[in-house]
Amino acid sequence: MDSNLATAIRTIIVVLLLVPAVVATGQWSNPFSLPPRTLAFLALSAAATGASWLCYFRALQLADVTKVALVDKTSVVLVILFAFVLLGERPSGRDWTAIALVLVGIGMLVLKR
Structure with missing residues (x-):
């Protein structure tokens, strides 16, 4: 399986599981009301996670x-x-x-x- 496709499918499944869980527990709030610095760190964390997953799945194809x-x-x-x-x-x-x-x-x- 292509590592990019695997990462996309994994991400969709994570979103489908987490968003309802956050809403059901009453923890959802407007993400745009967060401080800009917090949003920046969340964006950097998301980018690092995405890159990590891409590398992980690619490595699994090679080793x-x-x-x-x-x-x-x-x-x-x-x-x-x-x-x-x-x-x-x-x-x-x-x-x-x-x-x-x-x-x-x-x-x-x-x-x-």
């Missing part, structure tokens, strides 16, 4: 799922590092060990061949 999924999870490591640097969060020693293990796993995949 094994096990490799693609593990490399995709490096985003978890990045989020933790951003939280450390930007938000001042302090992961525990156990957290840092888990992060290191994910990175070692990715390194093993990269250096395997």
Whole structure:
């Protein structure tokens, strides 16, 4: 399946599931009443998500799922590092060990061949 078509179908399904859920829970409000800065960050987040999904589906066409999924999870490591640097969060020693293990796993995949 074409990765762009897969991303479009996935996005349509997400919209069809989320909009009714937001409306049903009474959380819907006019998105244009949000501050411009918030809308800008939401737009950037949406663009990053769309690009990520396109890359993910394209990678699945080119490589094994096990490799693609593990490399995709490096985003978890990045989020933790951003939280450390930007938000001042302090992961525990156990957290840092888990992060290191994910990175070692990715390194093993990269250096395997």
